[in-house]
Amino acid sequence: MNVNISDPGRFQPLPRSQPSPPASSGPRTDGTDLRRSAMLAAATPRRSRSVASGHPTTGGTPVVPRTRQGSRSSELKSSLDPQIKSEIEGNVVEVKPDAFVHAFLYPSSPLAERDIVRERDLRLATACFDALKEGKSTDKELMSMLEDPDCPQYWEDAFTLLDFNVEKEENLYTPFQKLFTFINAFYRVSLAEEQEPFDVDAAWRAPVDPNPRKAGNTRSSSKLLRRDFFNTHNARLKFSPRFVGETADLGPDLVLLLHHNKDSSTKPASFHWKDVKVSMEVKIDFSSEGAKITQMARYARAMLMEQFDRKFVLTVSLSATQCRLFHWDSVGCHATEIINIHETPILFIQCIARLAIMTPAELGYDEHFSNAGRVLSHHQLTTTLTVHQSKIRKYTERTPSPEETESLPSDTPAPMLLELDTKRFLFESRGMLFHRHTRVWKGKVVLDAKEWKTGQTHVVKQNWAEDTRPCEGYFYQLTDGIPTIPSLVRMEECDRTWAYHTRIANEDVIGYLKATEKKSERQPGKDASVQQAADPFIEPSLGRGANNRDRSRTPLYEGPGESIERVLLRFVFEEEYRPLSEALSSIEVLNATVQWIQGLIALDGLGIVHRDISYSNLMLPTTDQGYDSFRWSSGELGDSKMAKIIDLGLAHLTEVQGDELAPSSLCAPSIVPGTSIGLQKSGLDGVAEIRQDGSSTPDAPTPRAHHHITGTLPFIALSLIRKLQGLPNTRFIEHALHHDVESVFWVLVYFCHDRAKTVATKLMTATLRALNNPNIDQVASVKAEIISDTDILSNISGPFEELRDFLQDYADHHQTCKRKKKTIDATKVLEMAIEHRDKLIKRWRENPASVPVYEPPCLRPTTPVDSAKRKISAPEDSSDVGEGEEESSEEEAGTPRKKTKHGISVTSQMEF
Template sequence: MATQVQAPFFETTYATVSVIGLNNVFVGLIIAGIVGEFSVVLLVPIITSAACALGNGLGYYAWGSDYPVVNRAVAAAFSNFTWMTTRLHNTSSFANSSEYRKDVDRVLRDELGVMYVGLPRFHETFFGRVADLTTASEAVFKKCMEGGEPLFSNGWSGWPKDANQDDVLSWFAELSEKLATLAEDYKSIPTHRRRPLAQPNKPIQGSTAERKLDVGFVDNPKAGKDSRCHWSQILVPGELKSNPAADTAAKAWLDLGTYAREVLAAQDIRRFVLGFTICGSFMRIWEFDRLGGLASERFDINEDGLRFVSTVLGFLWMNEEELGFDPTFTAANGQRFIEIERNGSKERLIIDEVMQRARCVAGRATTCWKAHREGQPQIPLVIKDSWQYPERGEEGALLREVTSKGVINIARHYYHETVQIYGTDDDVRNNVRGGLDVTSATNYRPERSAPPSSTMASVSRKGRSSSVAAGKKRSSSQAGASLPHSKRSCSTSQASGNLSNRVHRRVILRDYGTPIYKASSRTSLLAALDGCIEGHESLRKAGILHRDISINNLLINEDVNNPSWPSLLIDLDLAIKEPREGASGAKGKTGTRAFMAIGALLGEQHSFMHDLESFFWVLFWICIHCKGPDEHRVVARFDKWNYIDTEELAEQKKGQVSHEGDFIRTAKENFTPYYQPLIPWVNRLRKAVFPNGGWWEREDGGLYIRMRQILQEAQKDPTT
């Protein structure tokens, strides 16, 4: 059913959201003065809002509904000045990370955003699809109330009065088994294809870091207390808390979100995950998808026994599609495949292996599979699925254009589509969530539901556009990029007044390679990097800027039987045409933190120079984290790059490259023995990318050839 995924796909999402933290006090004061419609009295809620944000750690509550006049005025000011744009990144962005819980939780909280709860029609939306569930649940619940020792009588028999977690776990597992047995007369499909599992003290296999699951439903009917389960077997995760007060975003909800992330990462065709929380005797049903998390109204299982029975039986009886698996994938005769209609005829594409799967809940959640057309195993294809904002241009259309223009060393287009589920575009709001209206949630607030975001805030740098012309001088406005965040001019645009949505898109490529860090030798790595830079220049000459140079977007092909490019760039999700005519309207800009250029981290409008700098950071990162083609490590000093604030990361990167002696010392201390011979060449690249140890002042198209010449000379060095 599900495939274990080994290779992570790294993605960082930066989104403009409601203002957060103490800096907002100062921004509020500044805006109050600029807008000119505030009295001093109205400064109080601004300060109060910032204080509240610090207190609860969630920016979504920074501007409450108690001060609508302030909110409107502040929103208007932000539409004009938009200085305080908070960048949030995504848990799939972690590169070579140990994924400690404290670090993951902080980022996951941002990624999930507001988790809407108390939605009416939730149960009908997700459980109403299960055949015979209503009739069977009523009949089973009636049986539970019969006999001399009924299972239910003013509450469930055996319910631990103190709601002790271990006791509740045992009670839940035993009662679920009894309900499944009672239901066998009402369902032709055996309920024991899956079973409840309670292993609060036993780690589930398949996590980067150790993760334990309180309770859930697994696809292994023989699973018991001593079974070793993998996240690929967890169909429905659950979280139990003895205290009803733990039914909050910071506690039970976030814990369940952590489990949902592991399930989605381990099951490569999972579109969404259903789960549940029980806090005391209060239960909620949850759904996690590529926009975040939603939950039902809270109910007391000892008062609404019928709903509890319906929930348990629903989890036991749901088919794979109802549980969130992609029905466009079919399994038969030991193979998985999809079917497409291309050039007027149907084609069956056989899945060979999972290449990478994003470890996240909300986001693009890119998954790639190696595949081939049925009967043509010698010609590799790559299937790429992702969940995109509908406002963004389609990567598939851009790839088709690139392919037609003969751009070299870029993955070539084969096919693309918006995934259809029974004739309907597969999106989150209408298809996955069945049209559930989050504005009906008990914790919905308009101010935090549609943050003023679209593209990542970008520092306006007049005279430093991303056009093909070189030699443009940095203006005084560009120099302001090194000022504190609140001093930098940023621009954002909003897609619409509507709530977010994501659409399931599929692109198929006719080039295949492996990540560049798996190069068989140092020389092969250098040659592949050279080829990728050549591909980037070819792409730019076609009028397109890539904007997402990262370790998993640079591939190498060392298979002589593979007709693909020897090295190639992939992933045009964030690529734009130059000169860009306007913002896409999508709600964020993504990239991978560890490889982002200093200026990009500080919010500059993206230039090809930023991409060239990212090539340097990719090589720098590989030399530190790779012991060879197949062995990698985590380095605590650089693991922090996955989590720290983007401005702090920019400062750290400046410190790495500003002084030659310091850089060489850092390289000697941190490059693996395998990559120590590259230190002189990486240093030469540093001097080319950061002339005099400083930030580039002018766009310079000649940097392409200078970087490539260094890499070509390095390949001839016998010590490499």
């Protein structure tokens, strides 16, 4: 095949048809409380149900395809703002100020206790207002603040220095900072006089390392941390190195900051997002509130990214006369109606004071983590996590059945204490705001906290899952006997978003706030399923906006009255596995392929379809990171070495009659009546609507339907992409076993192209670029060419070119099935994989040098002894070095490099 790689039309999108409008479904009948802080909460819900239990089907989960994460991430405004506007459109709900204060500023303790605290704070706010109005105080510290000419006072029904006469925004920073500092100090002094220092200080003690073996460690601390307001307009708050590929241009005007200085007059040398408790933005007025809401969203995202122990955040938007408060969580955002600070000064003072005196738990910190909310950015402390055992329920909705609410058995294990490796996350989501917020760590079991004895290392995962989906823990319980699925040690249901949202009554909701227009508008009739487009594609090599590989995008309301809520789930798995990027040889990859397909077939036998097979969800077996790993990877295949399929968070229970589960056919999909899929897609970092010509349209509405496609775009089966395109004869296709098997094929195609960077041909480079394209039509076009044209697969070269024959045979099988109008036979593909694996093992045994063994960066020798012992060295390509790792040179290793045509060094005889 002669191809002009420079031709921009190399992979042209195929024509597509106009999709049919989505069908509606019947009303909800299970009696679940749908009270929600949504203006549309009283409308008829539309959740599809097709299982006897009355729970929504997993096929109806509103999930859109994702694209592969780029190699670099950018926090620049130009990259983030278009995505954030798309993300928050239809997800910022305006509520009455009193309802917001009740729901989000006083979230803890019984109702009676909350009322007592609110009455106390209101009384103090009135006293603080009187002091500002009179300009007097009996306390010397407060009086000195009132005498400061930059501190506003209340005179003639307005705060001085804060009025319409202010011409420049920067003239507001200092007055607001001085006013907030006075309010903070007034509450401190007043509560101390009332002998209630706990609310202000005791909950914010300096952190103590839980590991008693750390030098200078003590079991308790009498030192108290301070929370003060600072002017940070000219500062750019720092991110952790793991987040930013480019310098971020993100800095709020004011922050409530946690610090260790003795007083607020000592300004920290630098500011870090980890230390920010509340961020604030100041504008001259609210005329361009859409931009202000977008800015609030950026601040909220920055805090949630940096503070892994935080469940929600609060931000404040200010002008010379007005303010709004925002509450951001994994579902959406609630904002107060505009508060006129001059007309309602006591409410304004109460809100600011409450932000300053809230405890870590009230500010959204998860106290399952040690020192939650009290670890400063410069601290180097051990982090522990306590995980309890919850009863694994099939569904985690807010109204569990009586069987699900039964108490745990008497032999329930004690809480597990884990020492987390927070310096190196195994995975951390890089998405926008409203998604699962998945994080994965390694954690050692703490057997003895006094002597600090640790035991086995586990994998700890947490995410905010949709509460109407089957619980991921339930899938692991069902698959306990499948060796390719990780073993679940325990699971805990930790928190729920509806615990806060249900405090907002329907009559307290005003409408939606828009981020895509300069002026805020209330939209009592808006359908939140209409989304805006994301930013255009940016090349990974040039830096890009945030990525969200675990994106499960759910607007605040999925259509009229649809209540979307999430539950925080925490999982502990038996052990860590290796990513595909650390593959040692083609033999290892083919053997893992056999096991992955076997696992998918076993899942299908239990009535489960994975639906999210991707590069990051197919794991390789554990190794001892040493000599034996090379021997095993080259042909000594033991039964104990099992590849794994991880992340069942988007798995699907096959729909059947009654409560029994049934597999889809090994050769046929589950075909059920449905509607045309909505044309939403996830770009590299957001959501875009696709036109007939395949381009993005920022203002076009996007229809939705029940049976949504899930997965990561480069790895989704071609027929499912055709459904996304809305092509004829695809509307009844539903995700089934053969689609997951095909996804394994696409993972291997991507893997071969990605790992051949130094020796990749122009065609391979163009293919990889096309697979990474966020445009659905472009991806469909290149996939159609790959699967139908053996020239592209035969062009594969590089360290894993031995996979080429298997990929070609799969493509031939795919085309044969297509001509016969049949679906892929999973058992046939399994037999093919076994055959190619065994041929490769035989070839290696006859001539070990014929099958190169690749040594990834994490296993490269660091001493001459190790290098000589293995007699295997790494490729010259420095791009294979993992993030945060350094490539060891041959001079350091002390072993001469023998170059092959693939850039891989191998000896003629490997000593095993």
